[in-house]
Amino acid sequence: MPLMTTKPMFDLAYGGGFAVGAFNVNNMEITQGIVDACVAEKSPMILQISKGARKYANMRYLKHIIDAAVEDHPDLPIAIHLDHGDTLDLAKTCVKDGFTSVMIDGSHLPFEENIKLTAAVVKAGHGAGVVVEAELGMLGGIEEHVVGLSAEEYEKNVEKFLTDPVQAADFWKRTGVDSLAIAIGTSHGAYKFKNEPKLAIGRIEQIMKTCPGLPLVMHGSSSVPREFIDLINKYGGNMPNAMGVPEEQIHTAVSKYGVCKVNIDTDLRLALTAKIREVFATKPAEFDPRNYLGPGREAIVGMVRRKLHVLNCAGKAEAVIKQWKKLGNPLPVFYTKAAHA
Numbered sequence: 001m002p003l004m005t006t007k008p009m010f011d012l013a014y015g016g017g018f019a020v021g022a023f024n025v026n027n028m029e030i031t032q033g034i035v036d037a038c039v040a041e042k043s044p045m046i047l048q049i050s051k052g053a054r055k056y057a058n059m060r061y062l063k064h065i066i067d068a069a070v071e072d073h074p075d076l077p078i079a080i081h082l083d084h085g086d087t088l089d090l091a092k093t094c095v096k097d098g099f100t101s102v103m104i105d106g107s108h109l110p111f112e113e114n115i116k117l118t119a120a121v122v123k124a125g126h127g128a129g130v131v132v133e134a135e136l137g138m139l140g141g142i143e144e145h146v147v148g149l150s151a152e153e154y155e156k157n158v159e160k161f162l163t164d165p166v167q168a169a170d171f172w173k174r175t176g177v178d179s180l181a182i183a184i185g186t187s188h189g190a191y192k193f194k195n196e197p198k199l200a201i202g203r204i205e206q207i208m209k210t211c212p213g214l215p216l217v218m219h220g221s222s223s224v225p226r227e228f229i230d231l232i233n234k235y236g237g238n239m240p241n242a243m244g245v246p247e248e249q250i251h252t253a254v255s256k257y258g259v260c261k262v263n264i265d266t267d268l269r270l271a272l273t274a275k276i277r278e279v280f281a282t283k284p285a286e287f288d289p290r291n292y293l294g295p296g297r298e299a300i301v302g303m304v305r306r307k308l309h310v311l312n313c314a315g316k317a318e319a320v321i322k323q324w325k326k327l328g329n330p331l332p333v334f335y336t337k338a339a340h341a
């Protein structure tokens, strides 16, 4: 079974010039679009589920959809990851649900509290063979609402919110976390920049110096492709000034630095929405969901395939499986016979 934690993936990605795409799943079509793209590109994948996705789709349904993908594609490395977990209880529930990786996001908390919460999740996760991602520093989007900053204020003060390399080393040492989401100027959603899109690439290098070997994660990495925004606006949508992270900057971050995981959700939403809008506007008599969700799913396949090349992740499935075997086929306790006896 090639279901695995992210460890074998990051072992190769770190210093290997590529990153694994972590795509948010909320329903069957989105999951199939991502999986079909990874099949076509022979690429490992991280399927991530937020608290909102759990609530929307019902975890049992989502898990079975992912299990179907795992069953259908025994040669593809797949990790199931909790995105932006906010409590120890939620992280423990995900461990019990068969996730192979969980994120605990205490980035809005004071430093010591973030450490305390993260260390508790690491203890619970590692005890069950599950790896843990944490976050330090402050992205826009979700966190922006937490601290009540406007996008403009965030951008003006971005330097203040970037991950501090010295704190990162202390955080890593005291939590034993497996990977770290860093703030380098990205934010969630479709409106990432008001002016020129720019990442603090130099900050990645500084963090790599204080935390050598620690896999780094980039949240808020959608590029908000022009083609989808144009379709959305052409067919009745209203998304002026949408702007993402240019793909060249993502490419630099993954090919030259230790960024091993790149989170993408918004681009999936845009691809699906653009195609649905197009069908509704050009075929007003259409009412069979398969005839608008189907084109949406196809648009996701195309977008994700392109992204896997930006991440240099295409063609890496076989090497990751080899690394997983070299590590002794590790799987969380959930998947062992003993756990179900």
Ligand code: G3H
Residues within 6 Å of the ligand: 024, 050, 051, 052, 053, 083, 084, 142, 188, 265, 266
């Ligand atoms: O970073 C957040 C992801 O895009 C998940 O969003 O909480 O709306 O599912 P969500």
Ligand code: 13P
Residues within 6 Å of the ligand: 024, 083, 084, 187, 188, 189, 190, 218, 219, 220, 221, 222, 223, 263, 264, 265, 266, 267
């Ligand atoms: P985007 O909104 O840029 O797709 O970021 C998604 C994300 O970081 C999920 O954790």
Ligand code: ZN
Residues within 6 Å of the ligand: 084, 188, 219, 220, 263
């Ligand atoms: Zn995120």
